[in-house]
Amino acid sequence: MRKCIGIILLIIIAWGILTSLQTMPFGVSRAKVANHYINNGKDETGAANIVTSVVINYRAFDTLGEVTVLFLSAIGLGAVLATIKTREKRDTEKASLILSTGCRFLFPPIILFGAYIFIHGHLTPGGGFQGGAIIASAFLLMYLGCHGEKRLNDRCSTFSESLGGLAFVIIGLIGLAVGTHYFLNNFMPLGKFNTLLSAGVIPIIYIAIGFKVGAELSKIIDLLMEES
Amino acid sequence: MNEMSILDPVLLIAIPLGLAFLIPLLGLVSKKIVRWIPVVGFLFNGIVALLILPHVLKQPIIVKIGGFVPPFGINLYAGSVGMLLASLIAITGFLVSIYAVKYITKGAEQKYHILFLLLLTGATGVVLTGDIFNLFVFFEILCISSYALVAYLGTRSGLEASIKYLIQGSIGSSFLLIGIGLLYGQFGTLNMADLARQIVDYTEPSVFVSMVFMITGLGIEAAIFPLNAWLPDAHSSAPSSVSAVLSGIAIEVGLYAVIRVLFTIFAVSNFFIFFMVLGVLTVLIGEMSAFAQKNIKRMLAYSSIGQIGLIVFAFSISTQLGVAGGLFQMVSHTLGKALLFLCAGYMIFRTGSMEISSLEGIGKKMPITALCFTIGTFSIVGLPPFTGFASKFMIIRAALANGELLLQILIGLVLVGTIIEGAYFFKIIQTIYFKGAHKTDNREEAPVTALIPMLILVSFIIVIGMFPNIIDKVLQPAASELLDQVKYIGSVLG
Amino acid sequence: MNILYDYIYYAGAFGLIFIGIFTMMVKRNYIKVIIGLSILETGVNLFLISVGYISNGTAPIFSNPGIEAKNMVDPVPQALVLTAIVIGLAVLSLALSMAIRLYKHFGTLDLQQIKEQRW
Numbered sequence: 001m002r003k004c005i006g007i008i009l010l011i012i013i014a015w016g017i018l019t020s021l022q023t024m025p026f027g028v029s030r031a032k033v034a035n036h037y038i039n040n041g042k043d044e045t046g047a048a049n050i051v052t053s054v055v056i057n058y059r060a061f062d063t064l065g066e067v068t069v070l071f072l073s074a075i076g077l078g079a080v081l082a083t084i085k086t087r088e089k090r091d092t093e094k095a096s097l098i099l100s101t102g103c104r105f106l107f108p109p110i111i112l113f114g115a116y117i118f119i120h121g122h123l124t125p126g127g128g129f130q131g132g133a134i135i136a137s138a139f140l141l142m143y144l145g146c147h148g149e150k151r152l153n154d155r156c157s158t159f160s161e162s163l164g165g166l167a168f169v170i171i172g173l174i175g176l177a178v179g180t181h182y183f184l185n186n187f188m189p190l191g192k193f194n195t196l197l198s199a200g201v202i203p204i205i206y207i208a209i210g211f212k213v214g215a216e217l218s219k220i221i222d223l224l225m226e227e228s
Numbered sequence: 229m230n231e232m233s234i235l236d237p238v239l240l241i242a243i244p245l246g247l248a249f250l251i252p253l254l255g256l257v258s259k260k261i262v263r264w265i266p267v268v269g270f271l272f273n274g275i276v277a278l279l280i281l282p283h284v285l286k287q288p289i290i291v292k293i294g295g296f297v298p299p300f301g302i303n304l305y306a307g308s309v310g311m312l313l314a315s316l317i318a319i320t321g322f323l324v325s326i327y328a329v330k331y332i333t334k335g336a337e338q339k340y341h342i343l344f345l346l347l348l349t350g351a352t353g354v355v356l357t358g359d360i361f362n363l364f365v366f367f368e369i370l371c372i373s374s375y376a377l378v379a380y381l382g383t384r385s386g387l388e389a390s391i392k393y394l395i396q397g398s399i400g401s402s403f404l405l406i407g408i409g410l411l412y413g414q415f416g417t418l419n420m421a422d423l424a425r426q427i428v429d430y431t432e433p434s435v436f437v438s439m440v441f442m443i444t445g446l447g448i449e450a451a452i453f454p455l456n457a458w459l460p461d462a463h464s465s466a467p468s469s470v471s472a473v474l475s476g477i478a479i480e481v482g483l484y485a486v487i488r489v490l491f492t493i494f495a496v497s498n499f500f501i502f503f504m505v506l507g508v509l510t511v512l513i514g515e516m517s518a519f520a521q522k523n524i525k526r527m528l529a530y531s532s533i534g535q536i537g538l539i540v541f542a543f544s545i546s547t548q549l550g551v552a553g554g555l556f557q558m559v560s561h562t563l564g565k566a567l568l569f570l571c572a573g574y575m576i577f578r579t580g581s582m583e584i585s586s587l588e589g590i591g592k593k594m595p596i597t598a599l600c601f602t603i604g605t606f607s608i609v610g611l612p613p614f615t616g617f618a619s620k621f622m623i624i625r626a627a628l629a630n631g632e633l634l635l636q637i638l639i640g641l642v643l644v645g646t647i648i649e650g651a652y653f654f655k656i657i658q659t660i661y662f663k664g665a666h667k668t669d670n671r672e673e674a675p676v677t678a679l680i681p682m683l684i685l686v687s688f689i690i691v692i693g694m695f696p697n698i699i700d701k702v703l704q705p706a707a708s709e710l711l712d713q714v715k716y717i718g719s720v721l722g
Numbered sequence: 723m724n725i726l727y728d729y730i731y732y733a734g735a736f737g738l739i740f741i742g743i744f745t746m747m748v749k750r751n752y753i754k755v756i757i758g759l760s761i762l763e764t765g766v767n768l769f770l771i772s773v774g775y776i777s778n779g780t781a782p783i784f785s786n787p788g789i790e791a792k793n794m795v796d797p798v799p800q801a802l803v804l805t806a807i808v809i810g811l812a813v814l815s816l817a818l819s820m821a822i823r824l825y826k827h828f829g830t831l832d833l834q835q836i837k838e839q840r841w
Contacts, residue, residue, distance in 0.1 A: 002748055020437035023434040034416060054798060059301070170246070372809075379823070394820065399746060399762070
């Protein structure tokens with residue numbers, strides 16, 4: 001019964017989408033807004049990576065919301081899992097020496113790579129979210145490889161997620177106070193194009209986001225690991 | 229201009245976000261400060277919103293985020309509707325967060341306050357934004373914090389409700405995103421005013437499909453009739469302070485988004501009969517289901533569905549008076565339902581049960597709370613001199629204004645719904661005051677932090693109900709803003 | 723053949739979306755519903771990204787001076803997808819945390835057997 005209803009509903013949706021897609025063929029040229037970003041983005045934001053300039057400058061408010069959503073999910077996860085009292089112990093076997101040494105050996109390079117990704121977000125593909133995800137993967141490796149030996153420092157992750165978020169908001173408010181008086185405007189000098197110290201506030205915001213995302217994703221992993 | 233640059237509407241979103249990020253840090257210092265942070269945030273928001281409100285009645289403020297001219301950057305559109313709802317959100321949030329200071333004692337308190345603060349910040353973002361994808365992002369902030377808050381108490385029913393809500397809500401947001409993607413693919417812009425300028429005919433199949441996707445997605449959050457299966461569970465199993473904002477703010481904001489998309493982006497003109505019938509169906513189904521309930525919070529939740537139907541009906545009359553009536557009904561529902569949930573919260577806390585029958589004799593036990601509850605029910609049902617009467621009266625006047633037979637029949641059905649509403653609310657009042665007189669009447673009033681918000685809400689309900697002209701000054705510009713698409717486009721794109 | 727070439731990415735994206743919605747509507751096991759949600763989100767993201775593609779396009783990055791702006795793909799959907807992925811991840815992690823709670827409370831993940839709330 002449910003399957004029938006489901007299939008009928010899907011057929012209706014598919015028919016609607018087919019009619020809609022006929023007016024937007026695949027792979028045609030870009031629209032006005034996108035052209036503006038590609039032609040003027042370089043000069044207006046100073047970032048070589050146009051996606052970054054859209055994410056952190058033109059649509060920075062979305063990104064602020066996005067950071068908030070991630071923050072929310074970490075907090076919500078904590079709130080949902082908070083009231084579990086009984087925690088049965090599971091038998092875990094200690095990982096072999098090779099595995100745990102390998103994980104410990106790989107941990108610093110992965111962190112370093114994550115940091116590289118988010119610092120160079122305005123020049124190369126990548127950015128705060130991607131770098132943060134890589135950092136979190138380093139923590140995931142530690143949890144999997146060296147089970148229960150090392151844990152995420154709670155206070156440290158709280159500090160980096162709060163300070164990362166605060167830095168984003170405060171940079172926005174500074175933009176409101178100085179320069180052209182717009183929230184989140186790029187008030188710093190744009191610097192020489194395609195170098196590390198360029199694009200004004202973009203690298204700073206991406207570093208803040210990198211710390212925040214890394215801390216939050218690691219915290220989510222930590223919470224889920226602890227409870228499951 | 230100088231004064232306005234200090235009172236930028238973006239502060240209404242930025243400051244609460246900053247405070248929310250600050251809470252974990254403050255939590256390391258002291259656990260007690262944390263519960264006052266939402267109070268501070270919403271006090272600030274309320275003051276700023278009320279200071280900005282007079283400025284926007286004639287001319288909306290367009291906030292360009294990052295200084296990029298629309299449609300190239302995201303802009304906020306602080307018009308009369310946006311600021312009216314933002315003030316309402318801030319005031320309700322302020323009162324409910326005072327209530328929550330003593331009410332929330334179980335679970336991860338600090339996380340509760342963060343989620344609560346962000347829930348209403350998301351709502352503020354939705355009502356202020358002028359960019360369709362930005363609306364989606366703030367909508368998600370609103371939704372995700374409500375999913376987590378519904379499951380906050382960790383009870384079995386709360387968990388089940390939250391899962392239902394999460395599944396349906398995430399399908400809804402995916403639909404919204406598909407709609408946004410289709411629109412972007414066709415018009416190459418995300419700015420609402422720019423979209424509105426480019427969409428000449430919404431009945432064109434490709435545009436119509438994206439509209440249906442967006443309305444379905446937003447309609448799930450707004451709890452319009454066939455999409456409201458999650459609401460009674462979610463609103464009845466959340467902590468009462470959360471139910472108050474979910475019922476009072478969250479669904480209203482969803483409805484605002486539906487209205488904004490319909491009126492401003494697509495400029496829908498001949499589709500309103502459908503929404504009218506949908507609204508009346510929502511009223512009747514909501515009120516009849518509420519009548520059958522034995523659990524007080526479920527009854528209030530179903531009554532919210534009925535009220536939402538009434539608001540949908542009022543908006544779909546789509547005249548100046550009708551839209552103003554719909555907005556007024558939003559305001560009175562927010563005040564009334566928030567008050568009812570706050571009162572019900574402590575009544576349930578004291579009796580230890582959500583069954584209506586267990587409320588016998590509570591009128592003697594908690595006289596002030598019971599009185600506030602009674603006033604709230606009177607306002608929701610629509611008795612003079614409370615706000616509910618003024619708003620319902622406005623809707624009836626709007627429906628009868630052009631003398632169409634269909635409208636007269638439909639408003640008749642709405643009034644039937646109101647009578648059912650009256651019947652079940654009087655049943656509760658009867659239980660509260662006139663049953664169980666034999667019980668010992670040791671008084672156990674709610675604490676002061678709960679009584680103050682209730683009494684303030686009562687005073688709002690009475691004052692606005694007696695002098696509807698106060699709010700009418702805002703409602704009329706707000707209604708014309710929603711109906712005047714050309715002016716909206718002009719003020720954003722110049 | 724031409725039609726297939728024009729619409730193959732959309733077809734793939736909407737295929738995933740339909741599979742996701744169907745899974746979410748039909749399956750009773752909560753974990754399977756979450757998997758459906760994940761497929762749905764992937765489909766939506768794929769759809770958004772293919773909206774911005776242009777034929778023979780390059781990434782919108784001016785990594786060396788000789789690069790021309792002419793062939794770059796639309797950067798906006800990429801930014802949107804970045805946001806959408808993060809939001810999807812947030813919903814997914816919350817859903818998973820509820821799955822943990824669900825199992826602790828009810829001892830089952832079958833949504834049909836959980837009937838605490840009545841209508």
